[in-house]
Amino acid sequence: MRGESGRKGTRTTAGLAALALVLGACGGTEPSPPQTDVPGEPSAPVASEPDVASGGLPIPRSEAVVVDTDTTYTTFDGANLFIPEGSQWGSGYHQVVNEWSWYLNYATGETINHRIEGWEYADDFETFTLNVREGVTWNDGEPFTADDIVFTIQMLLDNPDLIGHSVADEWVESAEAEDDLTAVIHLKKPNPRFEHQFRMWGGALGQTVAQHVWEGEDPMTFRNWPPVETGPYQLQDVYEDFNMFVWERREDYWGQELGLEAGPRYVVYRTAPPPDINLQEVVQGEVDAPLPHVFPWHMVEAARAVSEDVVTASYLDPNPIGIYGFNIKHPLLQQREARWAVAMLLNRDKLAELYPAAESSVASPYPWPAPDWESMARFTPMAEAALERIEAEDGFSYEYNPERAAEILDELGYVLDGEVRVTPEGDPLSLVLLTRPATLQEEFYVAEDLAAELRAIGIDATIKSVDPGAYPDTIREGAFDIAVGWIEAVPSAFASDIVFGLDWWRWKEAEIAADPLKDQITFSNAELDEVVDQLNTTLPDDPAAEALYEEGIYLLMREMLAAPAVEKAFVQTFSTQHWTGWPSDEDMYHVPYNWWPEFTFVLFGIEPRE
């Protein structure tokens, strides 16, 4: 009857509502139970200050630096850098917890010996000695010693499936700890730059683990969680439901002896909200360091228009954007003259306007970041000299000159037949430009402009956009003619030593076959091989290295294997509502990027706003 059915309906609705509440409360969700096994005293969430708009923080806002990332976190319980997905990028672990033995301050050119005092080589460069700094400790209080370094190297040697094994296997014969502060590594072949393995982002060999924690564990599955590291911060808690990691300052941090004291008690890394909300949060001071990838220039301008507490620090990314490479198996592009002709079609001044953020969107010709990288300043005159030599010898200059480009193609036998440029065999000349989609990467616009310039001189140019995931395969398969994207300057840039870049460009056939990440854009040149081989047995500050660097840079640039169009600057934004002392355009005391491991040095430099 209706009355009965009505009462049933009411009960059902109430039950569903209760069920929904119960499900929401407890079903499968274990939102961040306190990590009670953190080394040292356990931390518990501290009552937050009223902060309704952002959903609140579990720790006092005035004691925290809040940092944005664009990563959606999927790994909440791993700090193993040797296996895929063993750690969460952008969680703050790489930035403020994990440390390297030494760093380069790319902004100032300064070498920072951090966990080590320095290093030495035997005369034959086959024995490398690391001198560990006394007093360095893990966050559980145990000392960091040479034994940890040796243990890590041996672990990599013994486990072929770990990231870093191939480097260890290629270079290391054996390693031993002479004493707590001296690690001696015997190399299989000379390497006067082996110290870079222990530099920030130098390689897995430098990711020293705590022997007393890892010994007896299977490195293929061990999580190292909560992370035991030497860095100034340790895990406070993970808030999975909030996509947030909170790190707490170590009060026993060994670096304080060196004057390295972190200002904030807490560092919060979290996934950035949508841009409109992110803007509100920056303006209201709810986030201290938004991520440039999702907080672009027009948002910075909007924030600065509303708030005086928004400051910026613009810095060049190490990867210029331009012609990432040529398919040098193409009949036309295997000729360096043709590659120069294509490079002359890049209108760098016009393309630089795509990046209004950068007062320094300088379209430099060097396949490495310049001129802002003080650490690379040494090589700038060499590159300039190389360009002058190329112009004198070949008549090629790195300037936008479509008329000259057309002339070069004519000289190579690729002439115009009406309005269409044809091959020597009489077939229409067409080129495929490979890029990533316009929705994802700005380099699409470089490709678009280049395609238009190619068409203007009679070449049928088409753009092939592929998903970033398919980009490497497409390169390897040679299914392109000109690849447009980020130019591989990272090896040189981070080492601040050109030899790494020179070595990267060399075509070592066995390497290509063995390593899928080594694409087909590299090339073979006996002269360059000789120069790089000599450099690889010469210390970088050896007077003899100077001439070798110059010759290597000349040979590389002469070949025109990559053509930078613009140098992309990331504008790191900071809010000064809670913290001051951030790097700025006027005082770039460190690279300001919040996703770089060097960010820890920025935290050493800030202090609470009065």
Next chain:
Amino acid sequence: MARVATYYAARLANYLVVLLIAFTIVFFFLRLIPGDPVENYLQSLAQQGFRIEGSAQIIATYREKFGLDQPLLVQYAAALERTFLHLDLGVSLMNYPQPVESSIMVRLPWSIWLLGVSTVIAWVLGIAAGTVTGWLRGTAFDSVFYNLSISLAQVPQYLVGLLLVLILAYALGLFPAGGAYSAGVAPGLNLEFFGSVLYYTTLPALSIVIVSAFFWLLTTRALTVSILGEDYILFAEAKGLRRLRILNRYILRNTLLPQVTGFAVSLAFIVNGFFLIEWIFRYPGLGSLLVAAVGQRDFNTVQGIILLSIFTVLTANLIVDLIYPLIDPRIRTAAERA
């Protein structure tokens, strides 16, 4: 009776076949996505500045570990057996070796809570308002709501959500801008947590309810208007029945039947999550997990979520098919005649 049993058996068989076909399509479709999950990860590491040498070995090892080195048909057979015979969705490739079920179960309750509650509220409001506006067709009340519905039913929910955040959270400071509950509240079966959950659910739920309710209003209004032209309504009026009784017993009951089907299907879709709403409100639902899994080529997790959604939709449809004869005598009679 035998024919009714045959009807039920046919529906069940159809359900199983469709489930199998859906699984097959999803499995092979996902493998068409370019890229390898391990290579994808190593590539992202390289782009972040890490030097990765010897990647071939690493990729080969993990492809073998994840079973990706097998021929596609072998992978398919293994996945089929694992999923249907052992009810195992496999391990997450981006969070190895965590089972996919674990990843899903952490997020699923939040999606069910937010989208389930929002869907129910929107449906109830939409049905009620749609019936009344249809009943009062031609009046000013109908005109206002009808035009409002046409406008708002097409507005993207994430846009409504964004406006709500900017106005109600930031401008007026009445509600939190994001999160599922306050970070300062410990989750548990207590009033403080429930209250916090309700408070934080308000804006995301409102952004869904506002748009969805108007959608249901439109469809219900159309049904109501068509029912009003039926002979039995005219007969009921001629008999002198009270207007409220006609609305409740004759109009509403007939509009409910097709709307129940739609409601069941829409409820089933809540297990997809709603990425854009979750992104705007930083809500820990399945939508963001799905997007992350697609980005990292975690085939198993993507497959698991999609299968869950397909299973739920199909099951909801099956339940509706099975109970329809019980609530609508006309269908039962037709089944018997067939």
